[in-house]
Amino acid sequence: MSATLDRGAVARAQSVPTPTRLGGKARLRRLGRRRWATALGLPLLSLLVFLGLWQLAASSGIWSEVFVPRPSTVWSAAVDASTTHDGVRGYQGYLLWEHVYMTLRRVAAGVVIGIVGGVALGLAMGTVSWIRRILEPWLTFLRALPPLAYLFLLVIWLGIDEAPKIALLALAALPPTAVATTTAVLGAPVGLIEAARAVGANRFQVIRDVVLPAALPETLTGIRLAVGIAYSSVVAAELFNGIPGVGGLVKDASNYNNTPVVLVGIFAIGLSGLTIDALLRVVERRAVPWRGTH
DSSP states (O other): OHHHHHHHHHHHHHHSOOHHHHHHHHHHHHHHHHHHHHHHHHHHHHHHHHHHHHHHHHHSSSSOTTTSOOHHHHHHHHHHHHSEETTEETBTTBOHHHHHHHHHHHHHHHHHHHHHHHHHHHHHHHHOHHHHHHHHHHHHHHHHSOHHHHHHHHHHHHOSSHHHHHHHHHHHHHHHHHHHHHHHHHTSOHHHHHHHHHTTOOHHHHIIIIIHHHHHHHHHHHHHHHHHHHHHTHHHHTSSSOOSSHHHHHHHHHHTTOHHHHHHHHHHHHHHHHHHHHHHHHHHHHHOTTTTOO
């Protein structure tokens, strides 16, 4: 009887929240709020500092408005490019979101082709040594070329429609994906591969069940790099017949020294690139949740 009562008393005592436990939960909540404040506050602070320095530089009179327009002037240009004003629809007949949409569509098409081709090449180069010896110098050669070096050749071959733009973005995205996938496949744990073979797995099963999961984290990193490189090639890809498109908008505005619109296009490319990279980070965390836990 006394043992039963003792166990009941212990259970009741454990169920009563103690000041120490409550204090620990409060500290955790405070720590979580502090982390959120840091994650949101520091980027916001850096943005305010940037805008402040920009305003000071524009107001100093050292540079003319053509070179350093005021932030308010760029904002007005962004509003004009996003609306219909005085009978003029956006910039060159297209609203800003339409320019961004066309650029994103071209980037998506080129990046998908480049990533699919890069992953396939990386798997082949990582698993078959003679394929790697043949293709690796060509990939290195392609990585060393700036986009403008072969854009004019693509225009000669494919015309000035959508084909050369998508081809250029695909060629920009393919090498980093292929190199990252090759490195990841070559770095797959040999012990796991040998263990899979020991239990009777064939070559396809080893690649599917061992090599691909091991290579996935580094391959996703290569894909993020490929998207960034493709984005850096957007303006070059849209040099010819690039309107609607943000790169075409930037080029056309630069022809008339329209610096505010050029900055609007640059900010549109940068912000959309940040958004896509954030989405890729989410995909990476979902696809490889074990990354960073060891």
